[in-house]
Amino acid sequence: MRFWLIFKILLHPLRWAQDRIDAWVMAxxxxxxxxxxxxxxxxxxxxxxxxxxxxxxxxxxxxxxxxxxxxxxxxxxxxxxxxxxxxxxxxxxxxxxxxxxxxxxxxxxxxxxxxxxxxxxxxxxxxxxxxxxxxxxxxxxxxxxxxxxxxxxxxxxxxxxxxxxxxxxxxxxxxxxxxxxxxxxxxxxxxxxxxxxxPKPAAHGGEPPAAGGHGGLASSDRSGQDEFAGLRSYRRGDTPRSIHWKSLPKLQHPMVKQFAETLEQDLWLDWSALATLDVEARLSQLTRWVLDAEAARRNYGLRLPGTLIPPGRGDAHRFACLKALALYDADAG
Known part of the structure; x- marks a missing residue:
């Protein structure tokens, strides 16, 4: 053990010289x-x-x-x-x-x-x-x-x-x-x-605010089986199951139940919705919302000061949103 300590002491000047040479070369x-x-x-x-x-x-x-x-x-x-x-x-x-x-x-x-x-x-x-x-x-x-x-x-x-x-x-x-x-x-x-x-994603929990048309559900005019939209007159080809039989004695002609398909509106992830947080906390929360929206297979867009990414989804869209968050410059924004 003592021999090894003496050996290390003898090598110290050589290591010092090597460090100086390395610093000179790396510069x-x-x-x-x-x-x-x-x-x-x-x-x-x-x-x-x-x-x-x-x-x-x-x-x-x-x-x-x-x-x-x-x-x-x-x-x-x-x-x-x-x-x-x-x-x-x-x-x-x-x-x-x-x-x-x-x-x-x-x-x-x-x-x-x-x-x-x-x-x-x-x-x-x-x-x-x-x-x-x-x-x-x-x-x-x-x-x-x-x-x-x-x-x-x-x-x-x-x-x-x-x-x-x-x-x-x-x-x-x-x-x-x-x-x-x-x-x-x-x-x-x-x-x-x-x-x-x-940016490091924020912890799980908390949903993006769905106000001002930023998210939520809407009914489309397309025929579907999700939401009851009223009655219409019977047409040739309508199935017997779609006829509203309860209205037949009153109206004297058959009526058919009509449904509307429920569609999701585009989800907007907005910088201004997190006004109470500092810059890095906002970016972390937006990162979490991007990951959650992608996992839920929802169309989502991103609004940052000076940057607007239209709604979409998929790996390329996810990368574009995360890149915008990673390179966001608060001073430039």
């Missing part, structure tokens, strides 16, 4: 739409903590071989050192020439986790093993994956979506420690990726 990474080709001059490599321990072990073996003048000890030491050098070249080459491009990012609600898709293309005939993509300082949470020769691999990077609106991606790293884990090779990149974050 110069430009945001690009992609694809981004990873060339040799963009790949950085340093020993891992196991690599440093391996180098220390080789130094001790070399001192022992020199002390005892043991040729077999020299042979083993130089053999292991040669393996480490070959490993370093393989680790570096495992990352060179791959191409990075942005994938899809499905919209999420505020408070959820946004998942950015990164596609890594391998145009070379050599497979790439144990590649991982992660945000800075979160490399330990990256899940490694392989990319087949002349193939493509999909890697997911997650960010918490704390607020509505556009969530922009940031600088990320693609790294590898293949094949022996003695060296860590990485590159920095920033693709033009963003995720749309909808």
């Amino acid at each position: 110069r990474v430009k945001r690009q739409p992609g694809p981004i080709a990873i060339t040799r001059n963009r790949v950085y490599i340093l020993p891992t903590r196991f690599g440093y321990f391996f180098a220390l072990m080789l130094l001790v073996m070399l001192l022992g071989a020199m002390n005892y003048s043991n040729s077999m000890a020299f042979l083993l030491t130089f053999l292991l050192a040669g393996i480490a050098l070959v490993c370093m070249h393989h680790t570096h080459a495992n990352l060179v020439s791959v191409q990075l491009r942005a994938g899809n990012c499905e919209p999420v609600f505020a408070g959820e986790t946004a998942h950015f898709e990164l596609r890594i293309d391998n145009p070379s005939p050599t497979p790439r093993y144990s590649l991982a993509a992660s945000w800075p300082k979160l490399e330990e949470h990256a899940v490694p994956g392989d990319v087949a020769a002349r193939g493509s691999g999909l890697f997911m990077m997650s960010l918490p979506a704390g607020h509505r609106g556009w969530l922009e991606s940031r600088v990320f790293s693609v790294s590898t420690e293949y094949p022996l884990g003695l060296f860590h090779a990485w590159t920095w990149a920033e693709l033009d990726m963003r995720c749309l974050v909808f």
Whole structure:
């Protein structure tokens, strides 16, 4: 335990230097739409903590071989050192020439986790093993994956979506420690990726106000079986079941019962109906009403200051309403 503590203290200056180098490099990474080709001059490599321990072990073996003048000890030491050098070249080459491009990012609600898709293309005939993509300082949470020769691999990077609106991606790293884990090779990149974050829906409960023709039920003129609309004279072809027999002795001619079909009026989700709430609370409640109206398969429209979405329903209409709520600017409205 004490040895490990001393080892961490010895590594502290190296980590400090690596952090300074990373900050210097990341400040110069430009945001690009992609694809981004990873060339040799963009790949950085340093020993891992196991690599440093391996180098220390080789130094001790070399001192022992020199002390005892043991040729077999020299042979083993130089053999292991040669393996480490070959490993370093393989680790570096495992990352060179791959191409990075942005994938899809499905919209999420505020408070959820946004998942950015990164596609890594391998145009070379050599497979790439144990590649991982992660945000800075979160490399330990990256899940490694392989990319087949002349193939493509999909890697997911997650960010918490704390607020509505556009969530922009940031600088990320693609790294590898293949094949022996003695060296860590990485590159920095920033693709033009963003995720749309909808407002967090309010809790269930509360119905949209149906005043001023904003919602409710209405009777249409079409024939139906929902609501009794009166009597009319008998016509050829009317069924006996539709005849109003009670009126026959009084009127001396048959009358037929007529019904009107009950139709739902379009539901309007209006910003002004929530005047007692603040901006974010209004957006949350409107988001809840959009989800509830869509689940109930009702036609609904959305009224925001400066924005009017006509009534409709379906996935495209739901997305349009939620996007308007996500990108609503109170200062502009």
